[in-house]
Amino acid sequence: REATGLGRYTFAHRKDIARLVDLMTLSVADFLDRYFVNEAVKGALAFGGVIGSWGGPxxxxxxxxxxxxxMGEAGGVRGGWGFVRGGMGALSDAIADSARSAGVEIRTEADVASVDTVDGRARxxxxxxxSELRGRAVVSGTHPTITFRDLVGESNLPDALAEEMxxxxxxxxxxxxxxxxxxxxDFTAMPGTRLGPQHPECVISPSVDYLEQAWDDAKYGRPSARPMVDCVIPSTLDPTLAPEGRYVATCFVQYSPEKLAQGTWDEERDALGDRVIDAISEYAPNFKNSVEHRQVLTPVDLEERFGLIGGNIFHGEMSLDQLFSFRPAPGVASYRTPVDGLYLCGSGAHPGGGVMGIPGLNASKVVAKDLKPRSWARR
Incomplete structure (x- = not known):
């Protein structure tokens, strides 16, 4: 049904089909080459094409x-990203408070062992x-692999879906x-430790070649010798996140393959932290000595702590064959699953990862529609 709808839309807008094909198949390097000539500008933009991806620019x-x-907007700015006052946990708290106000009971520290099915329906x-909890629907925001393989079990799935997963x-x-x-x-290019526009976020991605070389390391099971670093200092905008005169910085780093060609991530953890600090210090020489404490979360940590299989932050790769009507697999892209009463609402569902809530919003509409009492016409 989704594929048919997409086909109809494409036919109606067939003059734009070439642009759509370009968008879905071009590399970000080729795409940026069409609009920019400066390597520094392309490097600064290209990192957005590899965030969370198993691939290079x-x-x-x-x-x-x-x-x-x-896509989308924040604070009325198209394509903009926003800071959450109080930290990212405040966003979760706001959603939880809204749910509780609607009568929802939330349980934490309550690991789910299985989704229970009776006659092909989730009960x-x-x-x-x-403990057993029963309801008319089960809505899962976990990684699709966890939902289908670990909680439902392959024996309760159609063979085709089990193979897809x-x-x-x-x-x-x-x-x-x-x-x-x-x-x-204290950046060499824009000196000063007094709060300025250069401080809330800095990205270490000086060129497309720099990014590609970082990816080359990961392809062969090595952490990038010179990583891409997206460093955000949220306490510059929200002082409540750190003591007065101190700051917290969170660095998103690529590339760090989950499976290493040599050694383990426990052995490589400190070296990764050192490379990130050194990368920033190359542009801000005071940075290394300013670090008072650090926490390094490897791909293995992301899986063990947060259920991100393989350390993938999007609950699955964002490639053409795992997007739109194929996310996470054909036949389950409408948030419904072959198990009646079981729905997907996480980043492994359309349109994918990111702090936007769209998979959950779309799933809620589907669940509400399915659970709505049906009125039957009198004969």
Whole structure:
């Protein structure tokens, strides 16, 4: 049904089909070459085409990833990103408070052991402590692999879907380095440790070639010797996140393949933190000495702590064959699943990852429609 709808839309807008094909198949490097000549400008923009991706700026399809990170708006600015006052946890708290005000009961520290099915229909879940919860629908925001393989079980799935999920690609390439710093970076290009426009965020991605070389390391199971770093200092905009005179910085890092060719991530953890700090210090020489504490989260940590299989921040790769009507697999892209009463609402559903809530919004409409009492015409 989704494929048919997409086909009709494409036919009606067939004059734009070439642009659509370009967007979905071009590399972000080729895409930017059409509009820019300065390598520094292209480097500063190209990182948006590889965030969370198992690929480099010259990989086909990375142009779409750039668009994915520029869709929507924040604060009325198209393509803008926003800071959450109180930290990202405040966003979760706001959603939880809204749900509680509507009568929702929220349980934490309540791991789900299984989605329970009877005659092909989801009837509820069983928690790890043995408690059973029953309901008219089960809506899962976990990674699709966890939902189908671990909670439902392949024996309760159609063979085709079980096969699709075994082949679902969810390789991660990212790490996070969180830092407590004593002063703001003193950038060589824009000096000063007094709060200025250069401080809320800086990106270490000086050229497309720099990014591609970082990806080359990851392809062969090595953490990038010179990583791409997106460093955000949220306490510059929200002082409540750090003590007076101190700051917190969170660094999104690529590339960090989950599976290393040599060694383990426990052995490589400190080296990764050092490379990130060194990369920023190359542009802000005071940065290294300003670091008072650090936390390094590897792809293995992202999986173990947050259920991000493979360390993939999007619950699955954002490639053409895993988008739109194929996310996470054909036949389950409408938020409904072959298991009646079971729905998907996380980043593994259309339109994919990002702090936007669209998969959940769309799923809620589908669930509400399905649970709405049907009125039957009298004969």
């Amino acid at each position: 010259m990989s086909p399809g990375s142009a779409y990833v750039l668009l994915h990170h520029r 509820g879940v069983t928690l790890r402590d043995g 075994r082949n679902y690609r969810t390789r991660g390439s990212s790490a996070k380095v969180n830092l407590a710093i004593s002063e703001l970076p």
